[in-house]
Amino acid sequence: xxxxxxxxxxxxxxxxxxxxxxxxxxxxxxxxxxxxxxxxxxxxxxxxxxxxxxxxxxxxxxxxxxxxxxxxxxxxxxxxxxxxxxxxxxxxxxxxxxxxxxxxxxxxxxxxxxxxxxxxxxxxxxxxxxxxxxxxxxxxxxxxxxxxxxxxxxxxxxxxxxxxxxxxxxxxxxxxxxxxxxxxxxxxxxxxxxxxxxxxxxxxxxxxxxxxxxxxxxxxxxxxxxxxxxxxxxxxxxxxxxxxxxxxxxxxxxxxxxxxxxxxxxxxxxxxxxxxxxxxxxxxxxxxxxxxxxxxxxxxxxxxxxxxxxxxxxxxxxxxxxxxxxxxxxxxxxxxxxxxxxxxxxxxxxxxxxxxxxxxxxxxxxxxxxxxxxxxxxxxxxxxxxxxxxxxxxxxxxxxxxxxxxxxxxxxxxxxxxxxxxxxxxxxxxxxxxxxxxxxxxxxxxxxxxxxxxxxxx
Numbered sequence: 001x002x003x004x005x006x007x008x009x010x011x012x013x014x015x016x017x018x019x020x021x022x023x024x025x026x027x028x029x030x031x032x033x034x035x036x037x038x039x040x041x042x043x044x045x046x047x048x049x050x051x052x053x054x055x056x057x058x059x060x061x062x063x064x065x066x067x068x069x070x071x072x073x074x075x076x077x078x079x080x081x082x083x084x085x086x087x088x089x090x091x092x093x094x095x096x097x098x099x100x101x102x103x104x105x106x107x108x109x110x111x112x113x114x115x116x117x118x119x120x121x122x123x124x125x126x127x128x129x130x131x132x133x134x135x136x137x138x139x140x141x142x143x144x145x146x147x148x149x150x151x152x153x154x155x156x157x158x159x160x161x162x163x164x165x166x167x168x169x170x171x172x173x174x175x176x177x178x179x180x181x182x183x184x185x186x187x188x189x190x191x192x193x194x195x196x197x198x199x200x201x202x203x204x205x206x207x208x209x210x211x212x213x214x215x216x217x218x219x220x221x222x223x224x225x226x227x228x229x230x231x232x233x234x235x236x237x238x239x240x241x242x243x244x245x246x247x248x249x250x251x252x253x254x255x256x257x258x259x260x261x262x263x264x265x266x267x268x269x270x271x272x273x274x275x276x277x278x279x280x281x282x283x284x285x286x287x288x289x290x291x292x293x294x295x296x297x298x299x300x301x302x303x304x305x306x307x308x309x310x311x312x313x314x315x316x317x318x319x320x321x322x323x324x325x326x327x328x329x330x331x332x333x334x335x336x337x338x339x340x341x342x343x344x345x346x347x348x349x350x351x352x353x354x355x356x357x358x359x360x361x362x363x364x365x366x367x368x369x370x371x372x373x374x375x376x377x378x379x380x381x382x383x384x385x386x387x388x389x390x391x392x393x394x395x396x397x398x399x400x401x402x403x404x405x406x407x408x409x410x411x412x413x414x415x416x417x418x419x420x421x422x423x424x425x426x427x428x429x430x431x432x433x434x435x436x437x438x439x440x441x442x443x444x445x446x447x448x449x450x451x452x453x454x455x456x457x458x
Contacts, residue, residue: 016197020190047078047153048099051167052106054080055157058165078169086156087166088116103157116156208232212243219247220436223318268302301407304423316351320458323348323377323384330356331375338363338373338388346379349458350435358431359386361424362439362451366390370448379457383437386453394443403441404429428453 054073058066066082073080081087099117107113155167208231215225227244230237276295282288323346331340366373370390377386395403402408406426428451429439437454444450 012197013194016193017190020186020193024186045099045102047167047169048102048155049106050078051080051155051157051165052103054167055103055159055165056107058082059160078167081166081168082159083164083166084162086114086116086158086164087168088118088154088156090116090118099153099155103155114156114158118154120152204232205236208236208240212240215247216243217436219250265302268298272299272302301423304427316353318349319352320347320349321352322346323386323455326352326355327359327375327377327386330359334360334363336364336367336373338367338375341374341376343377344379346377346384347458348384348455350455351431354431355435355455358428358439358453359388361428362388362453365424366392366449366451369393382457384455384457386455388451388453389444389448390450391448394447394449395441397443400441400443404439425451 050073054069057069061069070080070082097117099119100115103115104113152168152170155169157165157167159165208228211228215228219225225247227247228240230240230244232240272295276292276299279288279291279295282291324342326348327340331337363373363375366388367390370392372391374389375386376389377384379385404425406423408426425439425441432439432453432455436456439451439453442450442452
């Protein structure tokens with residue numbers, strides 16, 4: 001399926017065109033069928049009128065003039081013949097009664113004169129005309145050369161003197177005709193409807209939907225989005241109003257949780273400081289060292305929590321940056337450097353300081369637990385990928401997701417000594433997901449771990 005067919009605008013335009021074509025085809029079919037019936041009726045009544053006039057003339061004229069009358073009445077499409085027996089050997093059916101009534105009314109007789117009529121589909125062969133000359137026969141063949149099916153009518157009228165006037169005629173179904181101005185009219189109608197429909201869809205339906213889609217994507221990246229104007233049909237206005245309410249509630253929810261987290265971390269500092277002072281007064285050296293170590297670890301967690309809450313609360317603006325130059329700048333700023341493999345040019349839309357913190361966490365983890373850090377980047381589809389690789393022992397497959405939990409540390413598998421607070425990976429993933437991306441871990445085939453950050457392309 002082509003991607004452009006997924007567009008609502010394209011689908012509605014195609015639907016309008018299909019409906020117009022179907023309506024025109026149906027109207028044309030009905031018009032041709034009605035026209036065909038009208039032409040058949042007209043030709044049938046014309047043949048019946050000629051037959052009645054010829055029958056009256058033969059009965060009133062001398063016998064010697066009858067052959068001349070028949071020759072004069074014959075035509076390429078109608079043949080008259082006198083015979084002792086009728087050409088129609090059965091009574092008139094009910095559906096042919098109109099022709100019989102037409103003949104009777106023209107003859108003006110109320111007697112029981114027998115009139116037989118037969119109508120049927122004719123073969124494509126030529127109606128035999130033994131009394132026509134070569135020129136008339138050639139003309140008849142030229143008129144009947146088409147492949148259209150024909151209707152053949154045979155009429156037998158009883159005359160005085162035990163004679164029958166047999167009439168045979170054939171007329172074609174009328175061909176399909178659609179003059180050029182009908183195409184012009186159809187094209188102008190379709191163009192006018194499509195212009196009006198496209199304007200309506202663009203201004204009243206599709207534009208508000210596109211605005212909602214773009215705003216939702218920006219909101220998912222953590223950007224500050226202004227409330228959308230309510231425009232379009234009532235259903236679209238209700239959708240916009242609902243989206244604005246959702247955006248407001250999400251903003252209040254995140255602000256309350258961030259403020260609570262920051263307040264909790266700040267309030268813990270005072271009792272931890274008091275606890276540290278009391279620990280210094282412990283006489284037993286071993287106990288004092290253990291307590292101080294625990295307090296320092298808790299203090300580090302509180303500092304990380306406050307930094308995390310501060311990062312979430314900071315309203316940093318999004319910027320479009322060149323990913324290669326951005327990583328090169330990060331490489332020059334970090335004390336514990338890393339190797340950077342230059343890749344293809346790609347521009348990402350990020351909060352520079354937040355992403356810098358996330359990448360620093362990934363790189364510092366790689367150097368702490370894997371001794372080295374090698375950074376590569378590339379892009380695929382609508383996302384850019386930054387991979388941080390190390391040469392450490394890796395992580396068991398079952399724990400690749402657990403390490404993203406806050407304050408979770410997996411010392412036995414990666415670390416030769418205790419380090420970190422267990423918030424680095426959690427913060428990195430939170431920042432990436434706030435941008436509409438993610439962070440994932442995977443073990444390298446040879447050795448070491450690879451942390452991959454996905455970021456949306458501008």
